[in-house]
Amino acid sequence: MQIYKYEKGAVICLDNKCYSKVVKDWDAFINRKNLHEALLKDLNGATLLQDHTLQEVTMPPIGSQEIWASGVTYMRSKQARMEESKKSGGGSFYDLVYDAERPELFFKATPQRTVGNGGTVRIRKDSSWNVPEPELTLFICSEGSIEGYTIGNDMSSRSIEGENPLYLPQAKTYEGCAALGPCIYVPRRRIDPNTKIRLGIFREGKAVFSGEIGIDQMKRKHTELVEFLFKECDFPNGCFLMTGTGIVPPDDFSLAIGDEVHISIDHIGTLVNFVGK
Ligand code: DO4
Ligand code: MG
Numbered sequence: 001m002q003i004y005k006y007e008k009g010a011v012i013c014l015d016n017k018c019y020s021k022v023v024k025d026w027d028a029f030i031n032r033k034n035l036h037e038a039l040l041k042d043l044n045g046a047t048l049l050q051d052h053t054l055q056e057v058t059m060p061p062i063g064s065q066e067i068w069a070s071g072v073t074y075m076r077s078k079q080a081r082m083e084e085s086k087k088s089g090g091g092s093f094y095d096l097v098y099d100a101e102r103p104e105l106f107f108k109a110t111p112q113r114t115v116g117n118g119g120t121v122r123i124r125k126d127s128s129w130n131v132p133e134p135e136l137t138l139f140i141c142s143e144g145s146i147e148g149y150t151i152g153n154d155m156s157s158r159s160i161e162g163e164n165p166l167y168l169p170q171a172k173t174y175e176g177c178a179a180l181g182p183c184i185y186v187p188r189r190r191i192d193p194n195t196k197i198r199l200g201i202f203r204e205g206k207a208v209f210s211g212e213i214g215i216d217q218m219k220r221k222h223t224e225l226v227e228f229l230f231k232e233c234d235f236p237n238g239c240f241l242m243t244g245t246g247i248v249p250p251d252d253f254s255l256a257i258g259d260e261v262h263i264s265i266d267h268i269g270t271l272v273n274f275v276g277k
Contacts, residue, residue: 001013001014001039001186002183002269003030003039003061003184003186004059005026005060005062005183008020008022008023009024009029011049011057012046013183014040014043018048019043019048019049020047021045021047026062026063027238030139030141030147030148030184031142031237031238033141033145035147035186036186036188039186058116058181059181060111060116060117060119061116061180061183062111062114062180063111063237065237065239065240066110066235067107067109067110067111067152067178068106068108068229068239068241068242069105069107069108069172069242070104070225070242070244072094072104073218073243073244074219074245074246075217075246076247076248077244077246078094078095080158081094081161084251085161085162085164088162088163093165103220103224105229106169106172108154108242109173113173113176114178115176115178115179115180117181117182117270118272118274120176120273120276121155121177121179121273122174122175122176122177122277123255123275127159127171128159129158130156130157130158130159130255131158131248131249131253132153132154132155132156132201133242133245133248134153134197134199135152135154135242135245136215136242136265137150137151137180137241137243138225138226139184139239139240140235140240142234142238144230146190146222147186148185148186149184149187149265150184151180151265151268151270152178152180153179153271154172154178154245155172155177155178156171156172157170157172179271181271182269182270183268185268193215193216194216194266195214195215195265195267196212196265196266197215197265198211198212198262198263198265199212199247199261200261200264201249201255201259202259208259211247211248211249212247213247215243218243218246225241226241257275257276259274260273261273261275
């Protein structure tokens with residue numbers, strides 16, 4: 001089952017049928033334990049849509065929640081960070097965190113800094129090396145259970161992060177630094193471990209990079225990340241947690257203004273964003 005956010009509420013899609021439901025409070029709508037069962041009950045009061053064009057859904061499926069992120073959860077990410085911070089002497093931190101009990105978790109974005117499908121993500125003006133990071137993103141309810149999944153783009157400055165690992169918050173958090181969408185996928189059980197994430201970057205209509213990774217390549221369990229995130233933080237309306245990237249373009253690649261970033265994850269769909277100033 002997928003839920004999309006639009007101006008008046010939610011579009012709930014199940015078995016190729018889509019229903020619209022007026023929702024006054026998105027936070028309360030998604031922040032429910034056993035969300036899948038709750039949504040099935042919600043279908044009773046919903047209107048069946050005859051004609052739906054979900055490509056037009058552009059609102060990120062977020063209310064007032066914080067977005068957090070995990071890092072260095074895939075081997076490819078560990079290698080890329082070690083390489084980019086070699087000169088600054090920061091390379092070994094990434095090696096250590098990959099194997100440590102405590103995962104790397106960082107605050108990524110507020111809803112205001114986040115765009116939806118079709119929105120414009122930004123690269124920092126003081127950054128020379130920029131990449132999108134395509135990440136499976138968990139929606140966790142206030143009680144700490146994983147209730148859904150969406151697609152996240154953890155836009156990142158590799159030049160700032162590589163200069164000094166202490167600059168991570170500046171490399172990761174700025175206006176237009178995150179995209180979420182197009183919907184929240186709410187399966188009956190946890191997401192299929194064979195799920196694939198795909199990234200395509202297009203410049204003037206031509207593909208300039210493409211990559212793919214399976215979520216089964218992740219070093220850590222989703223529940224392990226959530227357990228650490230919830231240790232000393234409360235999230236009254238739930239929260240989103242990006243689970244890290246396993247796709248990193250080669251070191252000579254940097255995003256340019258006008259690029260189109262397409263991130264697809266099985267069962268969820270495709271999140272398309274444009275890179276702007
Ligand atoms: O440690 C730096 C950030 C790592 C990250 O965002 C990732 O692995 O996805
Ligand atoms: Mg990331």
